[in-house]
Amino acid sequence: MGTARRERSDYTDNDVADIVAHLPADTGYDDWVAVLSAIYRATGGSARGRDLAHEYSRKSPAYRHRSVDEKWCAFRHGGALRHDFGHLLNRVKEAEPGYLTPSFRAKLSSARLEHAPASAGVPPIRSSWTLISDDPGAVREAYRGGLRSDCCEVERG
Known part of the structure; x- marks a missing residue:
């Protein structure tokens, strides 16, 4: 107990x-x-x-x-x-179908900064990210930030 x-x-x-x-x-x-x-x-x-x-x-x-x-x-x-x-x-x-926890939002922000393009005219860097969940809302949110990532973990392949 x-x-x-x-x-x-x-x-x-x-x-x-x-x-x-x-x-x-x-x-x-x-x-x-x-x-x-x-x-x-x-x-x-x-x-x-x-x-x-x-x-x-x-x-x-x-x-x-x-x-x-x-x-x-x-x-x-x-x-x-x-x-x-x-x-x-x-x-x-x-x-709230698009809901993300604060810790995941922080992970996404950190990943966006780490992989942000050098200038606004340069397309975002697309390194080999592995999608490890099937949550379409979180995937859309991640793509909106110019990344290819997922909702639960950001894992590099």
Whole structure:
């Protein structure tokens, strides 16, 4: 039992907070529990994660502070944790198809600067980038910046 450990390290608490800020709260009880479970796992059950669970829950007219705390406590003591960061990302992309996490936006910005053309009249450099995801929204966003990259990792081939 105890707190959940993060399973992946390719996202930050800032990414989780940004997703929570963009998530709509027009869901029923089961969806609410799924989002709280995902926040719990994505943040390792931290105090910051609990604050984010309250932030998300406050969007609903049915919000009760005590209900969030009780659910958080249940997760800590062995409650079912069936959802993770991927669930949060999928939910926000349903609401906002072009959504990118802050850490990925930073990776894209960094890659754009690294591979920017020397002058405005020179076409962008196209080194051999490997597309490692099939998310068309992120691929369009990456191409818009003059790069050939992908949404989750920027990997050179």
